[in-house]
Amino acid sequence: GVLEDPYAEPPDDVFLWTQSPEKAPDKPEYVTIEFEKGIPVAINGEKKSLLAIIEELNKTAGKHGVGRIDHMEDRTVGIKSREVYEAPAAITLIKAHFDLEKLTLTKWELSMKQLVDTTWSWLVYNGLWFEPLREELTYFIDKVSENVEGEVKVKLYKGSAMVVGRKSSKALYDLKLSSYESISQFNQKLAEGFVELWGLQSTAAYALRKS
Structure with a gap:
């Protein structure tokens, strides 16, 4: 089909959750996401389950055209493929979470966390869930995430999810030093x-x- 041509732009009808950025609302929308130990626990001040937060963000961020992904991948068997996804909630949460990490972790923790995240994701993506290294890396992620707590404000507009504010009782930012x-x-x-x-x-x- 058309998606097998890596140079062809994906037609709008292949997307179900996301509005085309050109057709997205002309007015931005702001959402706040609260995290506890790295896990989203509230949206816009209302405590909700992780599933409920994902479902709400899929609708809200998707309405603003956030979350369309079009890139080349390497399959485990060595074949390159063009993949098109839409993940409005995931993109919004990942950006908010990473920004909160930058506020609450030391630069050394943050540097190692990025390496661990990449390896952990590769193992899981390639079906190696039961690989002992995956479990060992999870221990590190859980430990570091104990400090990833706070609230992040995200601006949704025309395909963009931009973090525009963050606060945390565990912030390492000190105005008097910075x-x-x-x-x-x-x-x-x-x-x-x-x-x-x-x-x-x-x-x-x-x-x-x-x-």
């Missing part, structure tokens, strides 16, 4: 020595190899 204004308590002069030491090896290698 601000560039006079209220900052961070001694910026300390950065001079740090920058010099941080790039010392790279600078030495660059000078040696360019000489």
